[in-house]
Amino acid sequence: MPLTRRSLLSKLALAAAPGLKAADASVEEGHTLVHVFLRGGADTLNFFAPFADDRYRRLRPGLALSEREVIRLDDHYGLHPALRPLEAAWKEGRFGAVQSVGVDNTSGSHFDCQDQMEHGDSMHDTPAGGGWLGRCLRLQVGDSAGALTAVAVGRVLPECLRGAPAVSVLEKLDDLSLRSGRQGNPEHARKALAALYGAEVTLLGRRGVETLDLFQRVSALHGRAGAPENGAVYPTDPFGDGLREVARLIKARVGLRIACIDLGGWDTHFFQGGASGQQAGRIQMLAEGLAAFDLDLRAQRRRFTVMITTEFGRRLYENASLGTDHGRGFAFMALGDRVRGGRMLGSWPIQAEEDLNLNTPGPGGLHAETDFRRVFAEVLRASFDLSAGDIAKVFPGADLSPVGLMGT
Numbered sequence: 416m417p418l419t420r421r422s423l424l425s426k427l428a429l430a431a432a433p434g435l436k437a438a439d440a441s442v443e444e445g446h447t448l449v450h451v452f453l454r455g456g457a458d459t460l461n462f463f464a465p466f467a468d469d470r471y472r473r474l475r476p477g478l479a480l481s482e483r484e485v486i487r488l489d490d491h492y493g494l495h496p497a498l499r500p501l502e503a504a505w506k507e508g509r510f511g512a513v514q515s516v517g518v519d520n521t522s523g524s525h526f527d528c529q530d531q532m533e534h535g536d537s538m539h540d541t542p543a544g545g546g547w548l549g550r551c552l553r554l555q556v557g558d559s560a561g562a563l564t565a566v567a568v569g570r571v572l573p574e575c576l577r578g579a580p581a582v583s584v585l586e587k588l589d590d591l592s593l594r595s596g597r598q599g600n601p602e603h604a605r606k607a608l609a610a611l612y613g614a615e616v617t618l619l620g621r622r623g624v625e626t627l628d629l630f631q632r633v634s635a636l637h638g639r640a641g642a643p644e645n646g647a648v649y650p651t652d653p654f655g656d657g658l659r660e661v662a663r664l665i666k667a668r669v670g671l672r673i674a675c676i677d678l679g680g681w682d683t684h685f686f687q688g689g690a691s692g693q694q695a696g697r698i699q700m701l702a703e704g705l706a707a708f709d710l711d712l713r714a715q716r717r718r719f720t721v722m723i724t725t726e727f728g729r730r731l732y733e734n735a736s737l738g739t740d741h742g743r744g745f746a747f748m749a750l751g752d753r754v755r756g757g758r759m760l761g762s763w764p765i766q767a768e769e770d771l772n773l774n775t776p777g778p779g780g781l782h783a784e785t786d787f788r789r790v791f792a793e794v795l796r797a798s799f800d801l802s803a804g805d806i807a808k809v810f811p812g813a814d815l816s817p818v819g820l821m822g823t
Contacts, residue, residue, distance in 0.1 A: 447665050448798045449658075449674045449708075449721040450548065450575065453701070455681030456525065458694060458729035458739050459746035460781065462498060463512060463759055467491045474732035477689070478739070484690040492759050496690050497698035500706035504750060509709075509716075511756030513820055514763070515744040516790055517727060517783025523741040525682070528726040532787055533574035540812045545578025547809055548673050551795060552579040554805045556672065563669045568657035568676040576675060586653075588641070588660055641666075647711035650703045654678045658708040665712060665719055672799070678704075681725060687738040705750060720751035720798050720821075724787070730780040742780020747790050747820075753797045755822050761785065788813040790820065797821035 464480040465471045467490060472479045485493025486502055494502060504510035518531050519538050531538065535547030543550065552565055560580035567573055567584045576582050641663040649655035654676065661674040680697050687694045705721060712719060728745035749756070761784060792806050792815040806815060 445670065445672055446798050447661075447671050447674060447719045448548075448794065449661060449676070449719060451701075451705075451721060451723045452529075452573070452575075452675070452677045453681050453723065453725040454525070454529065454677050454679040455683075455725070456528075456727045456729060456741055457681040457697075457725040457745065458683060458687065459512075459725065459748075460728060460731070461689070461694065462495050462698065462748075463488075463492050463514070463746050464495060465491055465763070466493050468763075471731070476733070477737050478687055478733045480689055488759070491763065495695070495698050497695045498702045500702040501750070504706075504709060505757055508757040509752060509754055510748070510750045511754050511820055512746045512748045512759050513785060513790055513818055514746050514759055514761030515781050515784035516724075516747040516761075516787050517744040517781075517785070518787055519783070521743070523727075525726060525741075530574060532724070532726055534577075535575075535788060535791065535810050537786075537788075537813065543809075543811050546573070546575035547791065548575045548675070549578030550809045551799070551801070552576075552673060554808060555799055555801060556580065561670055563664060563671055565673040566661070566664065566671060566675070568660060568674065573675050573677070576673070579673075585660075587656065588663060643707070643711045645710050645713050647707045649707040649711075650700060652700055652704075654700055655704045655707065658704045659711070662708055662711045665715055683729070684734065684738040684740060685736045687733075709750065716752045720749065720753050720794060722791075722794050723748040723750070724791075728781050744781035744783040744785075747785075747787070749794060749820055753822055755820060760819055785818060786814060789815055789818050793818050793821045797823055 460471070461478065461480060464485050466480055466482045466485050472481075480493065480495065482493065484496060486496060486499060487493045488505065494505065501510050518528050520528050520531050522528065533546050534542060535550070536542050548565070552560060556564055557580060562581055562583050565576055565579050565582045567576055567582060569584065569586060572582060572584050643649060643659065643662070644666075649659045657676045661671075661676065664671045664674070678697070678701055681694070683694050686692065689695075701723075705723075708721070709716070724747055725745050728742040729739035730742040732739075734740050746759070746761075788810040792810055792813070795801060795806055795809065796803075801809075803815075807813075
């Protein structure tokens, strides 16, 4: 069946976006923010275990990590042993964390807390509209956004990118290819389509040319050009595969500003485990993926920052099912050369929500001492050339005083 003009455009529309400008060096040399969301409420209290705290050990008799089990960071904290692939980055000061970050939402609902965080809102303010990264991109690149300015790895557009000028949702770059039948040559198809639309000055014609440009640029990434460098070996799971695709885009200098990728499976109500077990497997997947990404991009480290968040932490105490229930505060993490890492920011000893609100319903756990928007804003400030006024538009009404995690 021959391709018609209408059927072709219906296929191209998925990848088309306004203003793809291959020659715009200022866009192509920009910084990339990689947003990693640990969906399900990760128990970060065991990522950075306060092994020296008596209360931690007493409230978690089956889950607490001992000094012998952790990778000792100082006299108080130790890394979960599954985070060993990131130990070097911590010691180099390129991996850091902020304790007790959270939303002002006490519902304990995964959906509500994720939604609020992705929109960058407070429960007490008027919603700003769209996602916080969508607002950032509108201010940062506006109508000059191209099809690869923002990428969501997966099958669903995350709420944080809602309202962005252009977003591509994909699982792998090979999805963005031009096919011409079972035996067809994609280059023949590309030339034919270029001839068809190259002379058109209409909006439809420009979109067709822009999309063909996208296909051509992505096709250049296939084969050896997209292979991991420096001996990096990505884990063979969707998270590792997704990070590998993001690394390919960063190395290709296609103008990628934002990349979003999820890692789920953190709702550990049952049999969470300590140094080994269910949660340890997820931590290992996270650490191995990020370490491979960091090694692959060793020559490009000034060009990316990774932020790692979750919607809320877990309670301080383990439950009767050898797991942990929904809590409040969590440890926000960041990786990159612009991170002032090698330290845990945030106060100690543990402030428990149970202690502060004994008569208030809702989840307990680590007190949400730092509004998540302060940390998110600091990451934006370090990653992009946005003014204080523009960042305030991304998070209107929020206290955006620095936390101290990021440099420039």
